[in-house]
Amino acid sequence: MQHAPTADVQHAPTIDAGHETSTGIDNRKLLMWLFLASECLFFGGLIGTYLLYRNSGVAPPCPQDCVFDGVMYQGLFDIPFTSISTFVLLMSSVSMVLALAAIQRNDRRGLGIWLLATALLGVTFLAGQAFEFTAFYNEGLTLNANLFGTTFFVLTGFHGAHVSVGVLMLVSMYIVSQRNGWTKEHSLNVELLGLYWHFVDIVWIVIFTLVYLIQT
Amino acid sequence: MTGAVIEQRTPTIGEALRRIRQEAATYNGVWSWLATVDHKRIGLMYGATAFVFFLIGGVEALIIRLQLARPESSFVDADAYNRLFTMHGTTMIFLVIMPLAVAFFNLLVPLMIGARDVAFPRLNAFSYWLFLSGGLLMTASFFTGNPGGSIFDGKLGAPDGGWFGYAPLTLNQFSAGTGIDYWAFGLLILGIASMAGGFNFVVTIINMRAPGMTMFKMPLFVWMTLVTSFLIIFAMPVITVALFQLLFDRLFGGVFFSVAAGGTPLLWQHMFWLFGHPEVYILILPAMGIVSEILPTFSRKPLFGYPFIVFSGIAIAFMSWGVWAHHMYTTGLGTTANAAFGISTILIAVPTGIKIFNWLGTMWGGSIRINTPMLFALGFIAMFTIGGLTGMLHSMVPSDFQQQDTYFVVAHLHQVLIGGALFGLFGGIYYWFPKFSGKLLNEKWGQLHFWTMFIGFNVTFQPMMILGLLGMPRRISSYSDGMGWGLWNMMATAGAFLIAFSIVVFMVNVVISLRSKEKAGADPWDGRTLEWAIPSPPPAYNFAEIPQVKALDDFWHTKYVESETGVPVPVVAGGAYGDDHDSGEGLGIHLPSPSILPLIAALGPAIMAAGFIYYDNPWLLPLIPVGVVITLVGVFGWALEPATE
Numbered sequence: 001m002q003h004a005p006t007a008d009v010q011h012a013p014t015i016d017a018g019h020e021t022s023t024g025i026d027n028r029k030l031l032m033w034l035f036l037a038s039e040c041l042f043f044g045g046l047i048g049t050y051l052l053y054r055n056s057g058v059a060p061p062c063p064q065d066c067v068f069d070g071v072m073y074q075g076l077f078d079i080p081f082t083s084i085s086t087f088v089l090l091m092s093s094v095s096m097v098l099a100l101a102a103i104q105r106n107d108r109r110g111l112g113i114w115l116l117a118t119a120l121l122g123v124t125f126l127a128g129q130a131f132e133f134t135a136f137y138n139e140g141l142t143l144n145a146n147l148f149g150t151t152f153f154v155l156t157g158f159h160g161a162h163v164s165v166g167v168l169m170l171v172s173m174y175i176v177s178q179r180n181g182w183t184k185e186h187s188l189n190v191e192l193l194g195l196y197w198h199f200v201d202i203v204w205i206v207i208f209t210l211v212y213l214i215q216t
Numbered sequence: 217m218t219g220a221v222i223e224q225r226t227p228t229i230g231e232a233l234r235r236i237r238q239e240a241a242t243y244n245g246v247w248s249w250l251a252t253v254d255h256k257r258i259g260l261m262y263g264a265t266a267f268v269f270f271l272i273g274g275v276e277a278l279i280i281r282l283q284l285a286r287p288e289s290s291f292v293d294a295d296a297y298n299r300l301f302t303m304h305g306t307t308m309i310f311l312v313i314m315p316l317a318v319a320f321f322n323l324l325v326p327l328m329i330g331a332r333d334v335a336f337p338r339l340n341a342f343s344y345w346l347f348l349s350g351g352l353l354m355t356a357s358f359f360t361g362n363p364g365g366s367i368f369d370g371k372l373g374a375p376d377g378g379w380f381g382y383a384p385l386t387l388n389q390f391s392a393g394t395g396i397d398y399w400a401f402g403l404l405i406l407g408i409a410s411m412a413g414g415f416n417f418v419v420t421i422i423n424m425r426a427p428g429m430t431m432f433k434m435p436l437f438v439w440m441t442l443v444t445s446f447l448i449i450f451a452m453p454v455i456t457v458a459l460f461q462l463l464f465d466r467l468f469g470g471v472f473f474s475v476a477a478g479g480t481p482l483l484w485q486h487m488f489w490l491f492g493h494p495e496v497y498i499l500i501l502p503a504m505g506i507v508s509e510i511l512p513t514f515s516r517k518p519l520f521g522y523p524f525i526v527f528s529g530i531a532i533a534f535m536s537w538g539v540w541a542h543h544m545y546t547t548g549l550g551t552t553a554n555a556a557f558g559i560s561t562i563l564i565a566v567p568t569g570i571k572i573f574n575w576l577g578t579m580w581g582g583s584i585r586i587n588t589p590m591l592f593a594l595g596f597i598a599m600f601t602i603g604g605l606t607g608m609l610h611s612m613v614p615s616d617f618q619q620q621d622t623y624f625v626v627a628h629l630h631q632v633l634i635g636g637a638l639f640g641l642f643g644g645i646y647y648w649f650p651k652f653s654g655k656l657l658n659e660k661w662g663q664l665h666f667w668t669m670f671i672g673f674n675v676t677f678q679p680m681m682i683l684g685l686l687g688m689p690r691r692i693s694s695y696s697d698g699m700g701w702g703l704w705n706m707m708a709t710a711g712a713f714l715i716a717f718s719i720v721v722f723m724v725n726v727v728i729s730l731r732s733k734e735k736a737g738a739d740p741w742d743g744r745t746l747e748w749a750i751p752s753p754p755p756a757y758n759f760a761e762i763p764q765v766k767a768l769d770d771f772w773h774t775k776y777v778e779s780e781t782g783v784p785v786p787v788v789a790g791g792a793y794g795d796d797h798d799s800g801e802g803l804g805i806h807l808p809s810p811s812i813l814p815l816i817a818a819l820g821p822a823i824m825a826a827g828f829i830y831y832d833n834p835w836l837l838p839l840i841p842v843g844v845v846i847t848l849v850g851v852f853g854w855a856l857e858p859a860t861e
Contacts, residue, residue: 021423021424022422022423022424022425022429023422023423025422025423027335027336027419027423027424030418030419030422030423031335031336031415031416031419034414034415034418034419034449035415037449037450038411038414038415038449038450038452038453039453041450041451041453041454042453042454042456042457044453045453045454045456045457045458045487046457049457049461049472049483052483053478053479056478056479057477057478058476058477058478059477143464143468143469143470144468144469144470144471146471146477146478147471147472147477147478147479149471150464150465150470150471150472150477151472154460154461154464154470154472158460172852172855176856
């Protein structure tokens with residue numbers, strides 16, 4: 001295990017390493033940007049569906065207080081709670097930046113600590129989401145209860161799945177980086193994971209704003 | 217003692233993988249295909265697989281035509297008929313034309329830009345295996361998709377909601393059984409495969425060009441690949457969302473498309489066509505790229521108006537996002553929306569027309585050689601123009617109200633997809649076959665193929681135009697005698713069988729041409745682009761020395777200089793880059809190592825899908841975690857193994 005596998009990609013690219021890329025941008029970085037651009041359309045579709053169906057449900061429960069058949073139903077959203085979990089996820093972007101900064105100055109131990117911190121913050125966010133889902137479920141909001149249930153769970157569920165994949169990659173990167181003795185030459189790997197992580201974070205900011213904060 | 221035996225018989229997974237890599241690196245035997253990451257081999261596998269699906273989709277079409285040949289026919293029942301036209305459309309679009317185009321992307325893009333492979337060879341293999349598993353999953357529904365029995369009891373499975381799968385027709389209420397689930401999961405998997413390919417080709421084209429090859433020195437086919445790839449990576453996520461929504465409704469009781477819950481089935485139509493209209497250009501732009509390569513070669517002139525063709529391709533791609541609702545004029549969107557989408561649809565004809573005029577300009581004054589690839593290119597221009605003009609009729613809202621859901625629409629879409637896309641792709645097959653097989657396709661059989669297909673095509677689909685104007689609705693399994701549709705339908709059926717005959721001619725041609733002893737040589741057509749500079753078939757490393765590109769059609773300029781009167785004059789000993797290509801050994805070229813892991817990773821999603829389809833069956837439910845584990849093993853192994861050894 002003298003050389004880390006990813007180093008090969010960087011230094012002996014899959015073509016003959018005779019020349020640099022035409023643009024000077026690393027192939028993998030370009031790939032990640034394209035992937036994230038494509039993901040915008042994916043979340044755009046889900047968020048668009050949520051917004052289209054907002055307030056068109058015909059049965060409780062609702063995100064905000066609502067009235068059906070003369071009965072008042074209390075809204076489900078707990079803004080202070082979700083604000084905290086949003087804050088936690090935002091902080092994970094900070095720790096991700098610190099992880100990249102650490103490996104760029106060749107600090108493998110720092111990289112490990114900040115990767116784990118990011119993963120931990122991600123898991124905390126996911127735990128918050130699990131708690132929120134459970135609370136909503138207990139209030140009668142299931143996937144098939146009404147339009148709100150379907151659109152909300154599918155949108156936030158797919159976001160949660162993205163966070164989970166990110167956590168898996170963070171933990172994997174922690175193990176590989178520590179075992180294979182990563183140096184600053186591997187910093188691109190961290191940068192790419194960082195791009196993904198920040199993207200998932202930004203998507204949450206959009207969801208939190210459009211779904212939770214802007215009440216109509 | 218047993219311990220010793222076990223010791224002997226348990227090579228670690230790492231050793232097994234290494235052995236597969238060594239086997240595959242010999243370029244011989246099964247492993248060298250299963251574990252290949254060579255863009256040329258992947259391209260050939262795409263092409264061969266797509267052709268098999270083409271035959272399957274073709275048989276479906278022939279059964280449909282047999283059923284419709286006579287009024288009140290009972291060749292197949294209405295239920296089977298629904299499943300056949302659904303699978304015919306889905307197969308031809310997602311399993312034939314798209315992957316055939318991707319086969320050309322794979323075969324040609326690295327050669328045309330002077331690269332040794334694509335940017336991500338293993339991702340490329342992953343795309344192919346995922347495409348294959350998605351296609352197999354969808355096709356398997358024929359055998360398993362019907363709740364009333366299996367194909368062995370005479371009950372055909374398969375989805376029955378039409379290729380655009382409109383909700384609520386595809387919801388459980390109207391489509392019981394698992395056919396639609398197979399369809400949705402199959403399309404999801406195919407979508408991921410397409411997106412992975414799209415990312416790969418964008419990065420390859422932007423980043424892997426040979427020195428000197430600026431964007432505007434790229435062959436036009438490469439440009440069209442780039443534009444198509446961008447369309448793929450932005451259009452596919454939209455249908456991915458729609459398919460997930462459909463599956464949530466079908467499998468887990470979601471209410472995305474439920475009117476009772478306050479939702480609207482029109483959401484599906486918007487999502488589908490927001491993907492679906494860019495998809496139309498995903499199907500046609502590669503064929504336009506191919507034609508733009510064939511015409512200059514056989515006119516012995518550079519492509520006329522190269523930048524105009526490039527920019528009109530880009531314009532088409534942008535505008536294709538603003539025309540989707542022309543599929544939905546009759547859904548009641550309102551006059552304003554209909555007018556807006558009508559105008560945008562009329563406008564998208566402008567860049568398309570620009571292309572056609574530039575192709576005509578390319579031929580104008582050229583010394584034209586007529587042979588099979590050129591015939592298909594000419595057939596493309598003629599038939600696609602008719603297809604485009606019938607599309608114009610659909611863009612006019614009042615006119616479209618009359619044509620909606622009639623055979624006129626069926627005729628139009630086949631006019632662009634066969635007369636357009638497929639003619640272009642066949643032209644490409646004839647044009648580049650010598651490059652990858654080393655043999656030219658036989659010209660006599662080729663011309664027989666073209667003329668039977670061309671005549672068969674027109675005999676099939678022009679009567680459908682008339683049927684549409686006579687008011688025959690699409691997707692009906694039979695019609696009464698008194699409608700007066702019998703003659704035209706009989707003609708269409710006869711034409712369909714003529715097309716089938718032409719495909720047999722093509723297959724015969726491939727076999728006899730491969731058996732022929734005559735070698736094609738590196739540059740049989742006196743070509744203009746870089747792929748003709750290297751031997752046929754190309755060595756694994758493509759270029760012994762990466763070419764230094766100075767101009768558009770650089771290879772042509774190494775062969776010819778222009779005289780004062782503009783006539784090309786051959787250069788003495790021209791037409792070669794660097795040293796002689798046979799001395800490939802010992803060039804010190806590092807190629808990416810073969811890997812079986814993309815194949816393993818690509819198995820997982822289809823297994824997971826099967827688990828979801830049958831999640832109420834406790835015996836099949838475990839397929840979900842099994843699929844997840846297989847994918848994770850594949851992906852982790854892939855991430856951790858070195859790309860080159």
